[in-house]
Amino acid sequence: MYDKTIAEQSRALTRGELSSVELTQSYLDRIRQFDGDINSYITVTEELALDQARAADERRASGDAGAMTGIPLAHKDLFCTEGVKTSCGSRMLDNFIAPYESTVTARFKDAGAVMLGKTNMDEFAMGSSNENSYYGPVKNPWDKAAIPGGSSGGSAAAVAARLAAGATGTDTGGSIRQPASHCGITGLKPTYGRVSRWGMVAYASSLDQAGPMTRSAEDAAIMLNTMAGFDPRDSTSLEHSVPDYTTTLNDSLEGLTIGLPKEYIAAGLDADVEKQIDRSITEYVKLGAKVKEVSLPNAGLCIPAYYVIAPAEASSNLSRFDGVRFGHRCEDPQDLMDLYLRSRSEGFGEEVKRRIIVGTYALSSGYYDAYYRKAQQIRRLIRDDFLDAFKECDVIMGPNAPTAAFDLGAINNDPVAMYLSDIYTLSVNLAGLPGLSVPVGMANNRPVGLQIIGQHFAEARLLNIGHRLQQVTDWHLQSPALI
């Protein structure tokens, strides 16, 4: 059953064809068998998972089960989980046992889902390859020489390798969509404010958003049903009604207008990736959609704007890791300055330090107007570009990344090249829009995903569009050779 979708597992559990304990055990066995190599988990909570599975089976027997009851999930290791290590992929939090539960994981707990463990990630969600983890890189299950993408690389790899039925991820600049794309799975970044950030360790607060990473769009809809909704503890979460995302999955795509930004076909876009994207759009035309060229004139500015705003917020968000109250503290500090300097120098990795320094600089007196304020202005332009484009189309489609997954170590020493690989995903976060990645084929034997960008709160429509493609194609059903 580990190879089935959440929807199928849920039906099987309902029909009594298997128990959550059996299902959970099968994933735990696979984790033991394969994850030593893939490295998608930082922590596996075996006992807790089996306890939760037993509770889920009882709950199902008592007739009080929902779609998520008994489904084994993996959570990105930046959701605080009470009593369980929450490391954020960092040495800084290697010793941090969260004393409280994030809203996202609490909602899954309440729904009766099982937590298999916490997944690997780029340190503090900063990275596009999952190579910036204190716990080592994650391998792409499709090709172990390749990166899985980042920062939710562990979640993507775990779902792709069938080491979890589904996973949570977070996306600040593409960290759900890009690894989903690279690992041949489905990933949704919801509208900013759709899912509560309470208990999600912050990277860049105005951009961070949690979402599901699954085998299919239908599974993403099932998970989002549990995740989405207003949370009084998150001032940026929005009081917008939550539909049942599964009920509109089969809606017709007749008359759907797909916008194709001319700026997206740029130099650097891999020809094989482009081909897979074109072919998937042809599928949509067959399903009744129309195609229209649109323009996002400021699209190219998303990289400089993002790499000012996100590090600026991060430099402040990560100030609390000072060795005083929790997290890494250096041995035998001589005085306060020594405590700060060594705790932070030892606790943070290179990329985190780089972004703290960049962000600190961007906010400094005398530079604020030139960097931070300017970046915020660009952010508004980018958002306006999208809103203008949506006057002419319903959704925008394009790639998630210029290439399929690159090799581990290939550009890890070239931060700018790494940043440039985010060009297709960053602007969606800057505009606060929802974006879905669905698998649409292979390039050089590595998966390619199609990015579908919608208007604010258009998650139901995006999932519908993704689901309809998955009714006529089987890319999402294919599994890596190791399975």
Add this chain to the structure above:
Amino acid sequence: MQWETVIGLEIHVQLATKTKIFSGASTAFGAAPNTQACAVDLGLPGVLPVVNEEAVNMAIRFGLGIDAEINQVNVFERKNYFYPDLPKGYQTTQLEKPIVGAGHVDITLADGSTKTIRIHHAHLEEDAGKSLHEDFHGMSGIDLNRAGTPLIEIVTEPDIRSAEEAVAFAKKLHAIVTTLGICDGDMSQGSVRFDVNVSVRPKGQEAFGTRTETKNLNSFKFMEAAILKEVARQIDLIEDGGQIIQETRLYNGDTGEARSMRSKEEANDYRYFPCPDLLPVMINDERLAKLKADMPEMPDAKKSRLIAQFGLSEYDAEILSADQATAAYFEAVVTACDDAKLSANWIMGELSRSLNQSNIVIADSPVTATMLGGLINRIKDNTISGKIAKEVFEVLWQGECNSADEVIDKKGLKQVTDTGTIEAMIDSVLMANAQQVENYRAAEPEKRGKMMGFFVGQCMKASGGKANPGMVNQILKQKLDG
């Protein structure tokens, strides 16, 4: 050379909300360290702030109380710096768009004239925790109970010209925030703290001198002393050919010592930016109108009314309107006795002296307004003399009785007003002092007044102070003068 002092104040006022500005933890003072700090106050990874709307309301009320503009869209920002008692590594405060815009506070000077002190703005922010440097042998303890306590920081224009004006302003501000009920006003526990910016310039010069800032003064007395000391230091330094360095200074109220804490060069770059975890605070017209309708009578209005309604002097009215509790007490006494002048005199005299001696606030006075009103009633109807009234007050203060009538009754202090009794008493006094009576009668009429005092004193003494002094005087005069 003649020097002019220029002072601007920054005042931190702790708001009297039940819970913290961004979390549900209690703000009560004095709990065991770190027992009133929740996950948000500790700055744990993943926590988020939610604005306490009551704190926002209190800040709005302050703005309305000083005739300020309320910025209906205002923004929280982060002020970034590292300190162990600042859990998040930044303080959430307001900078570019504070909740309260320009306003003013009017003060009364010694000569009775009024001066307007302009308020530049006031903003909402969170307090930090406390570092405890004793008891930990080379380490510091951190108590985060205070972290996240809501404050408004009020910033004046540099309109103040002397320590005296600064104190008058500080007292007025104290009256405003306590009248509004947005602060408990307890300065000994840091509920109101003053930072003073002081500079001097030659009289007549327009440009400001270099200023210093002395932080965290928590009493009117310390503030006055710190200003006087700093002004003298600056003048001495300049007159000796030195230069003032822009710096932050500390004043120790207990020792009266002041020292430099850090210079401008050592100042942090706080890297302010809008807090991305909080949306701009939006205050709609309806909310503003409701808060306006709920405003209490402010000290200036109360003072005017006390003068108009009760015929009080400017001076009495100023003192009685200085805080909500005193004003309420006064009005309750007047209601009980219907004599504003006597009420004012007793509150500002006997009561105020006793409160100061025992170091208690008027709200906790053992002599309630009803009791004092009752006492004044007995003075008015001649049941007791003013002198006996002080004795009665003392008994009431000690808590031995519940009303003036009870004291008078128990202690037999009722004034003697029976003509026959007083006459008999006078006759025996005159008989016992026959020689003085003769002297009196032989004396020139001009000298008799002074001699009369002797007989009055003897009669009052004989009555144990209870004889009505007016009647004693009148009857004595008749008997002596024939």
